[in-house]
Amino acid sequence: MQEPRRLTPDDLDERRIIYPESRNRDLVNRFRHLRTKLLELSGGNNFTLVVSGAKEGAGASFMALNLAAAFAFDQSKTALIIDCNLRHPTLHSQLDLAAEAGLTDFLEDSDYDIGKIIYPTGIPRLRLVPAGSRRENAAEFFTSFRMKQFLLAIRRRYPDRFIVLDTAPISDSPDARILGDLCDYSMLVVPHGQITAAAVDNAAQAFDPEKFVGAVING
16 A cells, blocks of 8 residues: 555654554553454454544544554554544544545445545555535435445455544434444444443443444543
């Protein structure tokens, strides 16, 4: 996988993205531990994972991006992160990418080339599918047959690729639940000290219990 540009350690530190040589060993090790747990659950096979916050500002995008980066540490693996937060997409900005097209553009056009929406991130072995043109009717995109085809296609295209979907908060929209039905696993991000145990429980119950891998506290 060629990288037309490469983010420097200073770039990554500024963006709060982990990398193997990062001085923040505690943060790196936390994501490595999380990656290991998920690999144990999947039997080492690639998978699709939905990451959603229990509320707005929970840090789901931070968790999703760094978890994808952790999978990309392994030189025999690749990772793809998909920005499925169509209302408030942030990943292209965080990675300083000028994305001309993205997920919604592909889903709207049956002749669209899937390769045109997969962007290098500046991080080795990590790719991004940005949200694309912003739309309010996200649920209609995600319940479409083309969305199912898209997830199958990107998984089959690279059998060594781990796919992470960053979604809108589960408390604000049905998007994460809908996407969770299409993916292998779902994860909830809980902001430390900002939400009650009852609210966390309610958020977790929105996911299929057979696919729900648990909640991660961020903060």
